[in-house]
Amino acid sequence: MAHLQQNYRNDSLMLGFSDLKRLRSKRPLVLTAGRGIKVFDERGRDYIEAVSSFYCVALGYSDEELIEPAITQMRALPMYPSAIDRTVPAVMELAERLAALSPMPRTHVTFATTGSEANDHLIKFIWYANGFSGQPRRRKIISRWSSYHGSTVQLTGLGGGSDLHRSFAVPTDECLHVSHPNWPGGAQPGESEAAYGDRLAAELKAVIEEAGPDTVAALFAEPVSVSAGMYVPPAGYFAKMKAVLDSYGILLVVDEVVTGFGRTGQFWGTQTLDIKPDCMTSLKALSSTYQPISAIMMSGEFYDRLEHDSNEKGWFAHGGTYHAHPVAAAVALKTIEIYERRDIVGHVRAIMPAWQRGLAALNGHPLVAATRCFGLLGAVQLQQPGEGAAAASLQVGRLPAQVYQAGLDAGLIVRPLANCLVLSPPLIITKPEIEELFSRLTRALDRVLGSIPTLP
Numbered sequence: 520m521a522h523l524q525q526n527y528r529n530d531s532l533m534l535g536f537s538d539l540k541r542l543r544s545k546r547p548l549v550l551t552a553g554r555g556i557k558v559f560d561e562r563g564r565d566y567i568e569a570v571s572s573f574y575c576v577a578l579g580y581s582d583e584e585l586i587e588p589a590i591t592q593m594r595a596l597p598m599y600p601s602a603i604d605r606t607v608p609a610v611m612e613l614a615e616r617l618a619a620l621s622p623m624p625r626t627h628v629t630f631a632t633t634g635s636e637a638n639d640h641l642i643k644f645i646w647y648a649n650g651f652s653g654q655p656r657r658r659k660i661i662s663r664w665s666s667y668h669g670s671t672v673q674l675t676g677l678g679g680g681s682d683l684h685r686s687f688a689v690p691t692d693e694c695l696h697v698s699h700p701n702w703p704g705g706a707q708p709g710e711s712e713a714a715y716g717d718r719l720a721a722e723l724k725a726v727i728e729e730a731g732p733d734t735v736a737a738l739f740a741e742p743v744s745v746s747a748g749m750y751v752p753p754a755g756y757f758a759k760m761k762a763v764l765d766s767y768g769i770l771l772v773v774d775e776v777v778t779g780f781g782r783t784g785q786f787w788g789t790q791t792l793d794i795k796p797d798c799m800t801s802l803k804a805l806s807s808t809y810q811p812i813s814a815i816m817m818s819g820e821f822y823d824r825l826e827h828d829s830n831e832k833g834w835f836a837h838g839g840t841y842h843a844h845p846v847a848a849a850v851a852l853k854t855i856e857i858y859e860r861r862d863i864v865g866h867v868r869a870i871m872p873a874w875q876r877g878l879a880a881l882n883g884h885p886l887v888a889a890t891r892c893f894g895l896l897g898a899v900q901l902q903q904p905g906e907g908a909a910a911a912s913l914q915v916g917r918l919p920a921q922v923y924q925a926g927l928d929a930g931l932i933v934r935p936l937a938n939c940l941v942l943s944p945p946l947i948i949t950k951p952e953i954e955e956l957f958s959r960l961t962r963a964l965d966r967v968l969g970s971i972p973t974l975p
Contacts, residue, residue: 548927553580556945556952558932566927567944567956570934574745574777574943575803577854577863584857585809585850592849599845601630602838609848616855617814622789623796625819630812630843634776634802635669637813638739640837641772641798642673644815644825645736651828659730661723661738661769663699667746668739668774677739678746695730697723699744700752712753720759727767737770737797742778742788748939749891749898757794770797770821776813780804781864781946783894784871791894797821804946807854810847863946867895873950877957878942886918886964897942899960904971918967925963931956933963 529542537547550566552559556579559565571577578585592609601610614628621628631637642660649657660677662668667678676684676691684691698705698719706715727735738760743751757771764771773796778788782804785791789799798821802813817825829835858864871894878890878897888902901918919935926933934941944956 555579555581556948564930566930566932567952567959568932569926569942569944569956569960570932571943571945572808573803574782575808577780577782577804577946578807578857579945579947582807582809582857585807585853588849588853589810589846592846596845600838600840601843606843607845607848609845609852610843613843613848613852613855616852617801617816620786620855621799621816622787623799623816623818625822627817627819627822629815629817630848631815631839632811632813632841632844632847633669634774634800634813635671635674636839636842637776637800637802637815638668638772638774639671639673641800641815641817642737643837644817645770645772648821648824648828649736651831652824654733656731656734657736659693659695659735661695661697661726661735663740663744663747664696665699665747666739666741666744668741668776695726695735697726699747699750700756701748701750702753702756704750706753713755716753716756716759719753719756720763723760723763727763727769732767732769735767735769737772738764739772739774741774741776742783742792742794743893743896745777745896745934745941745943746936748900748936749893749896749941751891751893752792757792761795772796772798772800775799776802777943778894778896780858781867782896782943784864784868786858786864805854806847806851809854810844810850811841812844812847812851867946870948870950870953871895873953877953880957881961881964884961884964884968886922886968895944895946895948899940899942901939904968921967921970922963925966926960928966929959929962931959931963933960 529546533539534542534547549561550558551561556567557565558568558580568576596607599605599607601607610630617628618626631640646658649655662677665680668674669678672689675687676689676694700719702712702715743749761771773789773794775788779801780786782788783791789796797818799816800813801816805814806812825835874895874897875892878892878899881887881890881899885904886901888900890900891898901922919938919940922940923933923935
């Protein structure tokens, strides 16, 4: 290992969300172990994972209870596809457990491997249902600017922003976008919370009318979009948006890939914000990402359309080799059992006040314009020193990247975005660990502040 560390050059590996040229000349951070809320690099140094990797390792690292079911299933039946009227017990039981936990009536479940697949496949299902029901023109999908729903061609066009669309030359003809909610930051001067929600609903209506109501199939939305900067919608936002959608016969799909399984203080983000979805997708915390598995959850009303349509063809022509992998299903089953047995949702609620206090304490720092908190999610809005919170500027240069690097030096991994840092620690984090997390983040902020030249 020592020889590898000293002489290894990265001539082969390409990493996403990375500077590819720099990756060739500078060794990436190589992590070799994890325990609880911490990961360890090849030199043995520990880092608090303040974003649970990609908002996903909900039960922390190296939980033996999640390792054992993988071993047991590997020994019993390591692989078998769930398709062509064949499946395995773990997959059947997992579907039943998710259906019972679902906030939707008569939920039906199918599985994929990634969140991108789940959202992409659900769009395919929606097009299938619309085609057989005499509405083949209903193909356009709406999402919010700056959102993220996956990395396939279709979903890259649906999420992100115009610069991302241009960079990858993705087709966007069937993608529509509306504003991302941000209360109170997105409100106009003097605009009330209710009026702001009304304005966003009116914008949705205008976008549908311009596109042609008979061409629009669904709106995809996260309860709170972490990738957009973790902005919280105004009260009543989803009810108003749903009313517009229902008036045109358009589906509401809630992407619970990040917000499911207790992250917001209830089992689903839809419950926390009282959202009434027609379909849902979930992933990350489903297996604490110890194994790759995602779920597509459909209300009975929507599923009935698929079943009716498949009768005309004699089968439902969709599947994938790795979908509902037996090992992944077994781990997901154990994960759900742990959530309930350890009362993870209750634990999240108990530590939320400490989390809120830790975030709020950062508001006096010269580099912090504002903080946002929702459940066990957080965002730290950055600013150039000397600016006030009311003047939170998007022109913060390299501050997020600088604080990210300083965080690594302090033993902390955060997620830098355009003008902020996003935090989403493992759900098992304790109050003392929350204090240590914010202590390390404060040291990182102080280090960056100390490196900025004094203004004349």
